[in-house]
Amino acid sequence: MMGRCMRPLERCLGWRGDGLLWHMDLKPHASGDYSIAVVQANSSLEDQSQVFTSPSATYVGVYDGHGGPEASRFINNRLFSHMHKLVSEQGGLSAEVIKKAFDATEEEFLQLVKRSWTKRPQIASVGSCCLVGAIADDILYVANLGDSRAVLGRRAPEGKRKPVVAERLSTDHNVGVEEVRKEVEALHPDDSHIVVYSRGVWRIKGIIQVSRSIGDVYLKKPEFNRNPLFHQFGPPIPLKRPVMTAEPSIQIRKLRPQDMFLIFASDGLWEQLSDEAAVDIVFKNPRAGIAKRLVRAALHEAAKKREMRYDDIKRIEKGVRRHFHDDITVIVIYLDQHRGPRSSKFKEQHGAVDCTSAPVDIYSLNSDEADDPVHTIT
Secondary structure: OHHHHHOEHHHHHOOOOEOOEEEEEEEEEOOEEEEEEEEOOOOOOOEEEEEEEOOOEEEEEEEEEEOOOHHHHHHHHHHHHHHHHHHHHHOOOOHHHHHHHHHHHHHHHHHHHHHHOOOOHHHHHOEEOEEEEEEEOOEEEEEEEOOOEEEEEEEOOOOOOOOEEEEEOOOOOEOOOHHHHHHHHHHOOOOOOOEEEEOOEEEEOOOEOEOEOEEOHHHOOHHHHHOHHHHHHOOOOOOOOOOOEOOOEEEEEEOOOOEEEEEEEOHHHHOOOOHHHHHHHHHHOOOOOHHHHHHHHHHHHHHHHOOOOHHHHHOOOOOHHHHOOOOEEEEEEEOOHHHOOOHHHHHHHHOOOEEEEOOOOOOOOOOHHHHOOOOOOO
């Protein structure tokens, strides 16, 4: 069942986006509809994403890789499998189930790095942010590592100036946020250089902006960056203890009648659009293709910052395009649960379970990457 998650949608249905932008306009889940869009900027797409649906639950995953695509692809292959197994074993979804699924995925990736790093030492420096949403029994769970973000659009009370309110449901684990920076500094009182301002932003050890992730083994296991094999990628980093963690922040919310939709997106979107701007776009426009509309709005903003047109951005090839914007993944989940039960109708019309994954790489949909041990399930 979960294996259906692991195949890009195009391989199943033959859909193909234009250029570097891929999208799926609209598809049903048990309590509404959802839409996905992805635009690639890096030479290899480092964003991965998926939606699992059944009559009893909906899972959403957005995985924003850094240092390479290996960690985000690995999470895309393994995390939902762990969640499904743990839900079955423990009799339902819970914050503890989600945390254990994150822990299991982190541990598996660590084992992969240990097995392969002598031949591929670079893999010790690969990591990924991880944002997960799960809906079951009208309870929403949002778990995240890093700075991908989940934002709720809810109907405003009568008399308010705006008809819809944006409510952030995740924590940005980015040391550019003063609160996160202080948290990291408090954990390392004996290291005055744990967070430094480098290349225009705050970074842990002058290297990385996010403080939580899957992977980034060389910043969690000091023995890796002490090894001479790793020094070909840079000078050793003196670590007394891990400077990053895979401990997710988890928020739990009972869905309410005024909750209209959720936006799950990598930070490529939030670099260009505020929470409020994104929620307004979803509220004011038709459902079909709404994720693509958000991606295009972000690209328009990226073009405007460079005094360019969107059409100019579209002509720039992957790799070079990373200088203008990041990979961007957007999943919009509509919440219609307050309009009446839908799961039985969903089961009758669409089968018991379904899983949609965005492409592994927009330009490499039929490549041999599926045979790479990094993202083959074993």
